[in-house]
Amino acid sequence: MTTMPALFLSHGAPPLVDDERWVAQLQRLAADLPRPEQILVVSAHWEAAPLTVGATDSRVPLTYDFGGFPERYYRTVYPSPGAPDLADRVAAMAPDDQPVHRDSQRRLDHGAYVPLTVMYPDADIPTLQVSLPTLEPEALFGLGRRLAELREEGVMIIGSGFTTHGLPFLTDPSADAVAPGWSVEFDAWAHERFAAGDVDGLMRFREEAPGMPYAHPRIEHFSPLFVTLGAATDPEAAPEEPIDGFWMGLAKRSIVAA
Numbered sequence: 001m002t003t004m005p006a007l008f009l010s011h012g013a014p015p016l017v018d019d020e021r022w023v024a025q026l027q028r029l030a031a032d033l034p035r036p037e038q039i040l041v042v043s044a045h046w047e048a049a050p051l052t053v054g055a056t057d058s059r060v061p062l063t064y065d066f067g068g069f070p071e072r073y074y075r076t077v078y079p080s081p082g083a084p085d086l087a088d089r090v091a092a093m094a095p096d097d098q099p100v101h102r103d104s105q106r107r108l109d110h111g112a113y114v115p116l117t118v119m120y121p122d123a124d125i126p127t128l129q130v131s132l133p134t135l136e137p138e139a140l141f142g143l144g145r146r147l148a149e150l151r152e153e154g155v156m157i158i159g160s161g162f163t164t165h166g167l168p169f170l171t172d173p174s175a176d177a178v179a180p181g182w183s184v185e186f187d188a189w190a191h192e193r194f195a196a197g198d199v200d201g202l203m204r205f206r207e208e209a210p211g212m213p214y215a216h217p218r219i220e221h222f223s224p225l226f227v228t229l230g231a232a233t234d235p236e237a238a239p240e241e242p243i244d245g246f247w248m249g250l251a252k253r254s255i256v257a258a
Contacts, residue, residue: 148231
């Protein structure tokens with residue numbers, strides 16, 4: 001069985017599906033990757049401690065965790081099969097002093113299903129979402145290390161966030177808006193840290209990255225990155241960066257870690 005990569009995706013809001021360039025980038029990314037047997041997603045939009053495993057029944061509705069968009073975005077469906085065996089594996093991998101909760105009523109949120117509707121539109125890959133049990137980089141890196149062996153079982157691990165997410169500081173809501181300086185500077189810094197394999201530097205982004213705190217007034221959209229890095233075979237190896245650029249002025253840089 002092929003060892004699956006670990007991804008960090010800048011996932012976009014529901015209108016991502018209408019952005020032809022971004023859709024093409026995600027489609028090309030999926031085509032270049034080995035097809036996973038199952039997908040495990042941790043999204044910026046679900047914070048719950050302790051680690052919580054989401055619904056494994058595809059009949060549970062998606063989590064439409066957004067507001068102010070046209071009605072059609074609330075009619076999106078993504079009936080991917082549940083992954084109860086993967087949920088059991090995740091629970092079994094937890095240390096004895098770190099119980100895993102289950103939430104049978106919370107299925108994929110838009111941080112998970114929006115990019116997946118583009119990458120795997122047939123919705124035929126069993127997909128499981130788990131919560132962010134903390135926002136601290138070191139702890140999330142440790143979670144990724146614990147989950148890493150799942151990649152050898154055909155599981156693609158996806159941390160879904162956004163390389164910059166300073167929504168309160170955006171002045172132009174158009175998709176092709178000029179990126180503000182804080183977004184450009186943070187994105188360039190992240191690219192340099194990825195190229196250098198500087199995991200420790202990335203973990204210190206709150207203190208060291210230019211553009212802070214505007215790039216991340218809260219850090220939940222950068223935090224899933226550390227699950228991805230923890231799940232990498234060699235976290236200090238430079239990952240691929242198949243998607244870059246900006247959308248609404250936010251950096252959509254995404255990585256693939258071997």
